Amino acid sequence: MKMKHRLGLAGALASAATLGWVTSVFSHAIVGDRIFPVTLAIDDPGVADEVSLPTFARFTNADGSIESDYSFEFDKRITEDFGVSIADTWTHVHPGGDGFQNLVLGAKYHLFSDAPHEFMVSVGVNVNVGGTGAARVGAANFSTITPSIDFGKGFGDLPDNLMWLRPIAVTGQIGIGFPDPWKKTVASIDTTSCDVTMAPSGICGVDVNTTHNPVFLDWGLTFQYSLPYLNAHVRQIDGPDFLRSLTPIVEAAFQSPIANLAGTGARTTGTINPGIIYSADTYQFTVEAMVPINKASGKHVGVIAQLHFFLDDIFPNSLGKPLFSEH
Amino acid sequence: MKRAMLSAATLLLATGLSSAAMAHAVLVKAVPPVGGTVSASPADIRITFSEGVEPRFSKISVAAADGRAIDTGAAAVDPANPAILIVPLKTALQPGSYKVSWHAVSVDTHSTQGNFSFTVKP
Numbered sequence: 001m002k003m004k005h006r007l008g009l010a011g012a013l014a015s016a017a018t019l020g021w022v023t024s025v026f027s028h029a030i031v032g033d034r035i036f037p038v039t040l041a042i043d044d045p046g047v048a049d050e051v052s053l054p055t056f057a058r059f060t061n062a063d064g065s066i067e068s069d070y071s072f073e074f075d076k077r078i079t080e081d082f083g084v085s086i087a088d089t090w091t092h093v094h095p096g097g098d099g100f101q102n103l104v105l106g107a108k109y110h111l112f113s114d115a116p117h118e119f120m121v122s123v124g125v126n127v128n129v130g131g132t133g134a135a136r137v138g139a140a141n142f143s144t145i146t147p148s149i150d151f152g153k154g155f156g157d158l159p160d161n162l163m164w165l166r167p168i169a170v171t172g173q174i175g176i177g178f179p180d181p182w183k184k185t186v187a188s189i190d191t192t193s194c195d196v197t198m199a200p201s202g203i204c205g206v207d208v209n210t211t212h213n214p215v216f217l218d219w220g221l222t223f224q225y226s227l228p229y230l231n232a233h234v235r236q237i238d239g240p241d242f243l244r245s246l247t248p249i250v251e252a253a254f255q256s257p258i259a260n261l262a263g264t265g266a267r268t269t270g271t272i273n274p275g276i277i278y279s280a281d282t283y284q285f286t287v288e289a290m291v292p293i294n295k296a297s298g299k300h301v302g303v304i305a306q307l308h309f310f311l312d313d314i315f316p317n318s319l320g321k322p323l324f325s326e327h
Numbered sequence: 328m329k330r331a332m333l334s335a336a337t338l339l340l341a342t343g344l345s346s347a348a349m350a351h352a353v354l355v356k357a358v359p360p361v362g363g364t365v366s367a368s369p370a371d372i373r374i375t376f377s378e379g380v381e382p383r384f385s386k387i388s389v390a391a392a393d394g395r396a397i398d399t400g401a402a403a404v405d406p407a408n409p410a411i412l413i414v415p416l417k418t419a420l421q422p423g424s425y426k427v428s429w430h431a432v433s434v435d436t437h438s439t440q441g442n443f444s445f446t447v448k449p
Binding site for chain 2: 030032160163231236244281310
């Protein structure tokens, strides 16, 4: 009897569909003078009524297949500080096929804000519901639960001699993705090597496949320079109006295996995404390049773009307000 | 799937654009200009927001570099443009640096705030 280890679908996600992970889409947030825009690679600390429709990403996986993702996310506040979300992605992989990724359900609670220092923190949890997507596009057949903490810090509190740095903001997210505890390790027996004609005694070789689904650390940062903030708080921007709506941004999102590796060969993967955000009154448009950090993260530079709507601005008295509100 | 998403996005975009007057009020420009220098004391402070604001719940305050508050009149919106909030200065400003702090409540009750500095030339 020989034992064969392989990476399993969590590992497959880390290699074949790692970049798809970064197509999750998130909410915006306001604290003090700071408006944190919606970011694409990681969550932000805000809880809001929003919809991302669509988020489009196209990139080359580590195995050379070309993947296109069309995602949506709907975020709904239950109270001023607590909200839930639902998201999914339709994936086309060439060669491979197409189908939906697993449904992702989320909940987030705004924990703390410090307006003078433009700082806020939220905690949340996302559940990737195993088996709700198509295996041919890499959707796992097991669920993953990812508790996370999200923060945002604007630098509007810098002294006057550093006023040109005040438009800078940093947001971050760190979470741990726990695979379904009943499927952390899955064993299956492969008897296809048993050929009775070759083994007349009835003894034959049997492969035992042990699938390890590692625990991943999901972490990332964004670095933003807000021209709307520059215009409103530091120095008026002359020129075309659209300049006052732009925020250059660099996002970075990574997945690092931290437990239950057992020789899976899983390694840190992720992308660094430089891009630009255009913020309008009721919507936001973002486009970013996706630069894989290593060969396991994909080949070539991909692209991701998102159209995002602020429902609290579009429907302030109905869909855009919390279900339970003091106002 | 793709077509459905784009149709929904188009609908939302159309809805959003048609209701652009209902959003957070963001400073677009100010007189005196944000971070700018003026040659003489302005008669008032004028801030143009991205949305119409409610003058009863919005305010502008001015402070000198030493933190001393500058007397102002009541905030009001420009009758011709509810996105412009105006607060008159009761006294002429001496040369120096001043800080303007504002709080705006847009017509759909969203609240925003901010501050900026300007300088009156000697």
